[in-house]
Amino acid sequence: METVGIYEMRTRLGELMKKVMKGEEVTVTRHGVPVARIVPFEAPNKLSIRDAIEAMKQFGRDKSLRGMRLKKTIERGRM
Secondary structure (H helix, E strand, C coil), rough: CCCEHHHHHHHHHHHHHHHHCCCCCCEEEEEEEEEEECCCCCCCCCCCCCHHHHHHHHHHHHHCCCCCHHHHHHHHCCC
């Protein structure tokens, strides 16, 4: 991981971005104190809508209200 000051970052931005695009990380400092880290972008892991719905259903199957009624629980939450 490379460490550069803010001024140096401004003057070498193109070069530093090429390094980041190759997978490296760059730490930016101000007066020797780290203030930012430039890292490669990772696209979020997207679920399809169908997979997301199935995951929510599975989550609900694993939970129990332990004898409480759902309607009463909802009403208590509205108070």
